[in-house]
Amino acid sequence: MKVSxxxxxxxxxxxxxxxxFYLRGKKVEQIALEFWWQIxxxxxxxxxxxxVIVNGEQDITKKVIDLEEQELRREFAESDIYLFSPSILRVLFCLKRLYVIFIRFGRKNVNVCT
Incomplete structure (x- = not known):
């Protein structure tokens, strides 16, 4: 099934x-969240x-924000960080993504203060 x-x-x-997008067994909110992260x-x-609007009519903004918060909390649940502010969790999640990008491309390709 396709959704816009x-x-x-x-x-x-x-x-x-x-x-x-094709749903392929995923919920619409999950597809929308992945699209939001890509943006x-x-x-x-x-x-x-x-x-967030699905098929030109259905507003699922609240569902996507709630799912994003759940994903961020799950991401940091295994760590020793006990933060309850979703905005702080978003910042930490972005920092984690930057760290992964830094590791993936290696230090030789990153020009830092030279």
């Missing part, structure tokens, strides 16, 4: 990105989620 997802977000200005990776600056 539009994500409205703001950074320097208000933007919208949309695409069509965040592509942006060179901080962006804030405003609205």
């Amino acid at each position: 997802i539009q994500i409205h977000f703001k950074g320097d200005s208000k933007l919208t990105q949309g695409n069509t 965040q990776k592509e942006m060179s600056y901080h962006v804030e989620l405003e609205k």
